Amino acid sequence: MNIREYNSNDLHALVELMGELGYPTEEEILKKRMERIEYDPMCFTFVAEVHSQVVGMIGIRQLYSYEIDEVATQINALVTKKEYQRKGIGTALILYVEEWTRNNGSETIVLNSGIKESRKAAHEFYKALGFEVTGYRFIKMVTMR
Template identity: 55%
Template sequence: MEIRKYNSDDIKQFTDLMPDLGYPSSLDEMKVRMERIESNPNYYTFVAINNNNLVGMIGITIHTTYTNNDEKIQITLLVTKKEYRGQGIAKALIKYVEEWSLKRGSDFIYLLSGKSERRVKAHELYKFLGYEVTGYRFVKRLGKMNTI
């Protein structure tokens, strides 16, 4: 298995992977999304390739905070193709990002995850890899305003 930076040739296989994450998306939606993400220098996307097949993906965002000058890395996406789960792909992607972060001088990685039953195995993996639960996430959906 090879882990490398995402490129636009991966878009079709990435789109096919989105239902396994729980967010089915059209190819056109993903093209728009990835163009925005790839144009932002604080976003990085890495893919796991096995026999020319995209079998996993991890997305990260680099953050600077108000509390100190240290760079923080947030894992914003992690998905493995359903038929490849349990083979260590997610673990390899996380380890890849951890090493990549250390090479940048960043030693703080975090992620947010939902509380749904479908995330239980993911939570077990994060804990197994040394991640700990440190807080809560509060969400409020705001109604969209009509614009002229």
């Protein structure tokens, strides 16, 4: 397995991965999202390859916080192709980001995960990797005028 930075040639694979994560999208839509993400100097996307095929991805961003002095690293997306789950890909991506975080001025990694029944296995996965549940996530959609 190889973990490397995302590039635009990975777009089609990311469309499939976003669908598996529960956020189906189209290539043109994701292309625009990825262009915005790539333009942001605080955002980074890494992919996991097996035999030159993208089988997983992790998207992170560094952010400043009101609670701590240092920059925190937030995992925004993590997904492995269904047929590659439970083969160490997700763990390798998290460990890669842990090392990346240490090398890029941060000591804290945070992530949000929905409370849906379908996310329970993911929650156990995160706990097994040392993440702690520290709160709730609230969301409110506001309409644009």
